[in-house]
Amino acid sequence: MKGKNALYLAALGAALISVIICMELRADAPPSLSPPEEVNQADSNGKYLQPVTLRIGYYTTLESKWPEGSSDTFSDNRYTRRIENMLNIRFVHAFEYPSSDYTQKVNLLISSKNIPDFLLVTEAQFKRLAEAGMVEDMTELYEQHASPLLKNVIQGFGPRLMRRVTYNGRLLGIPSTIPAHDADGVVWIRQDWLRKIGMQLPEAITIADLERVAKAFIEDDPDGNGIHDTHGIQSTSSFLTGTIGFNTLDPYFGAFKAFPRIWIKSEDGNIVYGSITANTKQALGKLHDLYEAGLIDQDFGTVKPDQFAKDISIGKAGIGTGYTSAPMKLLAGSVKNNPAAEWDAHYIVAPDGKYYTRQPDPLGRIMVVKKGAKYPEAIVKAINVVADLDNNAPGVPHVYMDSPGTNWSVRPIQATFRKEQTVVNRFKRFKDAADGKLPREQLLEPDRKIFDDYLKGFGQLVASPQDWAYVLYQYHGGSAVLSSVNIPVYSEFYGMTSTMENQWENLLNLENESFVRIIVGDKPLDYFDTFVAEWREHGGDVITQEVEEAIAAIKRPAYVDKRSDE
Structure with missing residues (x-):
């Protein structure tokens, strides 16, 4: 009985607190006044009578x-x-x-x-x-x-x-x-180059696959001009983001189940910043190996972010990373300059066969x-x-x-x-139409032209690079999103804490500098541990505690719905 009484009193207390809060909110709210005659009125559709x-x-x-x-x-x-x-x-x-x-x-x-x-x-x-x-x-x-x-x-x-x-x-x-899956990281690879070097790839690839492709693209003259002037993996000074950018190194971290730039739960259930985990250290070690082998552009840290497509457009690079929608900015210049260029989307999987995609805020x-x-x-x-x-x-x-x-x-x-599911649902409709499961007439009106373009084939679409790129985005990029092994990874916290407002930019600079130095070999891999110690000392531990508190606060009501007291 004591337990039941305690539950009853707790419920009664919660109800009284709710009533008091609502009364206080109404008391604090400005009085409801009848609008003066000169106030601009609106019709039943919400249209104002005066501009x-x-x-x-x-x-x-x-x-x-x-x-x-x-x-x-x-x-x-x-x-x-x-x-x-x-x-x-x-x-x-x-x-x-x-x-x-x-x-x-x-x-x-x-x-x-x-x-x-x-x-x-x-x-x-x-x-x-x-x-x-x-x-x-x-x-x-x-x-x-x-x-x-x-x-x-x-x-x-x-x-x-x-x-x-x-x-x-x-x-x-x-x-x-x-929406979810608006920025899944995809690796775009030139298929005509793959054929020239005698290589085939499945849609799901590993780091080892990409390493073999990059080496062959550099050494085996895929453009057929008799000169070793083609590149492997490229990137820019903006090589790491919270999800994916144009020609970033983001997808390679997912191959190690590393999730830098977002907040995740550790195996023991604690909140941790993804950039300071052992998995991220392991990913950096592999990126250093690729750089030392000459497979990553040796100037990647100094390339301006807006130059992400320059070598792809002129036919000197056959690997690019980006969003599923990347063809429109990353690849369209390639087929404009060379209609024979063929591209397809691949995604890098971890050793467990899963394709981990950090989701946008x-x-x-x-x-x-x-x-x-x-x-x-x-x-x-x-x-x-x-x-x-x-x-x-x-x-x-x-x-x-x-x-x-x-x-x-x-x-x-x-x-x-x-x-939230806008992007996924659209990809699904396009796939169903291509598979004959959804009649063309049931597609949304603006999507019917895209479907018609898809039926024409990419060979015919190259005459209009933007149409070619948009169809490649919806069908080949969309295929990566719809893959059964696509595992979305959400940050436990996307906001800003008080300490982050003052310290976050400095911590990001520390992170960028440390990661670049490890990748290019200016510092050994174990320098990562020094970075982690400095990150924690210069505000990281305080921010982590604030993030934990902010996550707990999410459990409180977002705001009081005026209708809740009616």
Whole structure:
């Protein structure tokens, strides 16, 4: 009986605490006022009766391409016109910074307390704004104006995502989302070169396989010009990321079940930073062996990140790493310059036969509203439109379907709001269509052309390198994602702690420098132990403790739903 009474009292106490919290939240909330007559009203579809103008921060990118003959611009295009037609909302760019400068420029604006009314920020920037009291409370506005689809998208990622955009139990930003398997690491290899050297590879390969290919590509004259001028494994100064980059060394770590740059659980259940594990040391030892044997580009640490495709494009390299979508940036130049070039996707497996893929942070940039800005709910309405586009909502036209080079980054809201399984489901539909399990008519309208292109064959598609690259991405890159041995590896923590905000950049520099020195042989492999000791001493241990505390905090409610007390 004592046990039952204790349970009853505990439950009663929890219920009373919940009621008290809700009462306190209502007491702290601003009083609900009837809108004055001059307030701009909206119709039943959410469209404002009078035009609403939103001042928003914006970044520009040289990669954006408009349809041939189009007069569209960053401030006036099919996305902006769709939102204006649907909601009577217009966007004005408070600033336009190059994408490479965006984060730094926004940091300066935050420091000067001079942010525009609407702004996409990183998680670290979000915390600064929240602590300074510079952004609007979006809790009730999100509940009232977010569409069911948008809520479904965000809630589909679980409470962790929402937790990261709350402060003191209140929702202060709208999170954009990154789907699972959006950045699985793939090794792209020239198949015509493989045939010339008399070698065949399965889709799943090992480090030993790649070592043999790299050696043959360097020594056996795969381009047939009679000169030893072709390369093996290439990389740039950005050789390691949290998931995968263009021509990075990321996939080679997965072959050793090493997961640098993310937080994982050790065998004893403790949280550990993946870059300081014994498996990462083992991977670095192998990379050093490859470098010493001349199989890794001897200048990899000094090659600029934006030069990742230079040797591939001119036909001097036949191995490249990148996302499943990498063909569009990494390989298209190759077939443009040589239509005979053939590429295929491979993935490196560990000794247990599994293909371990570090997954991206599901949280993209966060949309915040400057405290006191007019029409804060308007940005939620506009994001609803973006979510419809991102998730192919029924009846929604596909913007720029005729122009694959015009991507979502030209939108006034430069973020995506996609469901967690968006990428996987699309690959699955393409595969089912190719296998005859899904009629063409049941594919989404913009995907039908891609399927038709696939049926034409890559030999015919090389006349249009971008079409060739996109089909290669969806079918061959997609095959790696759908593999039964693909094991997604999620970080236990994706956010920023207080010590990380001050120390993380220094620790990353220490990590990069130490890893490069080990790979090139400037330091012996056991120098890794020195790196680990320095990492822990200069803030790593403190950060690890903060990460553990942050993970425990995720178990608390993300924010209080206003409807929970009704």
